[in-house]
Amino acid sequence: MLFRSFLLIFLMVVAIAGVRAQGQERKPADSMLTVQAPLFKMKDMNGKVASLSDYKGKVVVLMFWSTWCQPCHLDFPSVNNVIKDYAGDTSVVFLFIDTREKASNYRELVQEDLRSHHYDFNVLFDEMGPDGMQSKYYTAYGMIGIPTKFIIDRNGIIRYQLIGYNSKMKNEEAAITLQQLIRKVKAV
Template sequence: MKFLKKNIVNTILLVLFAVLFFVPDAKAFVLKGFINIGLFSPDIKEEKTVVPDLDGIKFKNAKGEIVDLGELKGKVVFLNFWATWCPPCRAEMPSINKLYTQFKDDADVVFIFVDGDGDLPKANAFMKARNYQMPVFKAESNVPNQIFSGSLPTTVIFDKQGRISLKHEGMADYSSKKIIDFLMKLKAG
């Protein structure tokens, strides 16, 4: 009888680990729990990194509209690289959506969500299925390693002068008061 109970418990644990390993939404659910309890918060430093030239770094949405980072000087830019298959990306999406909802009508703050796979129909379907309203783009030019080196998710926030004010690789809670205050400070400066 003890042998049977031990086998059942082991089987249940094995199934749970398999689900967490193979099902992105399950892994994202667990990671989102870690975000919600405050374990993942981006480190905000007052240090500004100057990118050589933002002109010509372009992103395109499903409508064919192109956004050039060089033309966004004078605005705060929230740039997020993600993918539909990425569990940490999925885990941070609710917090990013909350932040986006708060600032979406603010002309001084621009949000660009870049699908790492460049599959806009799939990325837009992902957003629609989860009731996210964030604008999805794909890279339409080379993106310098200073901005994106390939790690998903990566978030970069530019100040009004086009300097990198925050760069965070990995998931984080972007709906926190700390981030909101940071964006407001960048808007004012």
């Protein structure tokens, strides 16, 4: 009898979790958010400090990534295509936040990584967080993993958060999706 009760409770918990997971999967990827973006001050690859307020009046695309993150690297080609499409548009800025690195020489690893893949990304380095890791802004943005992209409007409001890499989507499709979301934010 005890076993049946336990089994029944277990099955109910699994069923409820499944319903919640299905509900999350069905949430439209293009649901616009209205969350104030945490302010940041991070150094770029040349040691210059950049802050979110430097980009007020522009649409900012933040991509959190790491050199060891394979899904991040798989996501780069589509994002790089979007960067090329917006090369002449000074109202959109792309910033790549290097975070959660495990090696102490992560700055050199980033430079080597970008050079070997021929990317000219504007990289900022996350700062050390209270956990002793390079995670201050990773934590401030409430992230659950990388890669994660945020599209922030001209007034510093996060409008979209794109978590992870979708292996079922071709690079061209991923680029088109990102372009569409940027256009929607520009129209706000």
